[in-house]
Amino acid sequence: MNTVMVESAAPAMVAGDAESDRQLVDQAKAGEPTACDALARRHRRAAYLLALQLLGNRDDAMDVTQDAMLRFFTTLKSFDATRRVQPWLFTIVRNQVRDLWRRRQRRPGDDIGESDALVGQLATPQPGPEADLQRRELKARVWRALAALPAEKREIIVLRDFHDLSYSDIAQVLGIPIGTVMSRLHGARRQLRARLEEGGRHA
Amino acid sequence: MPEPCGRTFDEALLSGYVDRALVQRDEQRVRVHLERCARCRAVVDDLRAVREATMTSTFETPRDDEWSEAPRTESSRLLVGLGWPLATAWAVILIGYALWGGWQETENLVERLLLLGGATGFGLLFFGVLLDRLKAAKTDRYREVHK
Incomplete structure (x- = not known):
């Protein structure tokens, strides 16, 4: 498979990154190709991982990410550079995913379909403390249970727990009021917990 | 209405x-409750364990050279836009000139047929590729992207 492993799950954006994103967006708006390249290199992996976690399929995730990145650049001129890039890009990815579902007549309430497909994309850890069998098994169980959740539940958990987005960023990506993020997230986590317990009983 | 556990x-x-998204007052209420409620403590421990497992997961991702989402610059768009009409004009003139020149050079029927066949074949190939490119450009989602 033509892949490499990511070093960490979701490198959280720090203030310095946001500041340099702002500069890169300004330069990209001015038509600087190296700035576009730097923005793409910085954000495409996270966009791909979100698409993969929503779709569970590498090829679809790649297509959606390329489309999303393209849309990201073609709409860059209207983007307010004082806003954060990642939530905006994630909103585009989510819309592209929904467009794909619509074309395939799937609903946001559907699960991925083949729950092992997403687990199959988990990187194999290097030997060492990370290779601890129990932790690996827990991760596989969690992602299998996540894949079995309706997409709208899965996306909020993934945005918070994997991509480490703040509640306000999640509200922006999902287009919901910030006040409903916590209750919706908790509902999704409760359902995930029930799936895990159910899976544990059948294991 | 309090829950059976007193929450x-x-x-x-x-x-x-x-x-860690609560205002101080709510955080205090939750902390005090957790100190005496094993059931809610178990829920919190489960949520933390799942969050930790999710956060520390790593996935295979595509190699850098598999991506092609950089937008085309104005200059590359201009060069490609100029290149195809110029190449088409060059091919038409070259094929016409080769046919005309070759036709004048020889009276031999076989040589004339070879010349005509070769030039026609080259012309058909060139225009076939051109037509395919034009057709693909209309439906190519990545036409604005560097390939």
């Missing part, structure tokens, strides 16, 4: 507590 707040605050 007087919405269960969703447990998620907010795990995410």
Whole structure:
């Protein structure tokens, strides 16, 4: 498979990154190709991982990410550079995913379909403390249970727990009021917990 | 209405507590409750364990050279836009000139047929590729992207 492993799950954006994103967006708006390249290199992996976690399929995730990145650049001129890039890009990815579902007549309430497909994309850890069998098994169980959740539940958990987005960023990506993020997230986590317990009983 | 365990707040605050997203007053309420409620403590521990497992997961991702989402610059768009008409004009003139020149050079029927066949074949190939490119450009989602 033509892949490499990511070093960490979701490198959280720090203030310095946001500041340099702002500069890169300004330069990209001015038509600087190296700035576009730097923005793409910085954000495409996270966009791909979100698409993969929503779709569970590498090829679809790649297509959606390329489309999303393209849309990201073609709409860059209207983007307010004082806003954060990642939530905006994630909103585009989510819309592209929904467009794909619509074309395939799937609903946001559907699960991925083949729950092992997403687990199959988990990187194999290097030997060492990370290779601890129990932790690996827990991760596989969690992602299998996540894949079995309706997409709208899965996306909020993934945005918070994997991509480490703040509640306000999640509200922006999902287009919901910030006040409903916590209750919706908790509902999704409760359902995930029930799936895990159910899976544990059948294991 | 208090829950059987004595909890007087919405269960969703447990998620907010795990995410450190509560205002100080709510965080205090949750902490005090957790000190005496094993059931809610178990829920919080589960939420933390799942969050930790999710956060520390790594996935295979495509190699850098598999991506092609950099937008085309104005200059590359201009060069490609000029290149195809110029190449088409060059091919038409070259084929016409080769046919005309070759036709004048020889009286031999076989040589004339070879010349005509070769030039026609080259012309058909060139225009076939051109037509395919034009057709693909209309439906190519990545036409604005560097390939």
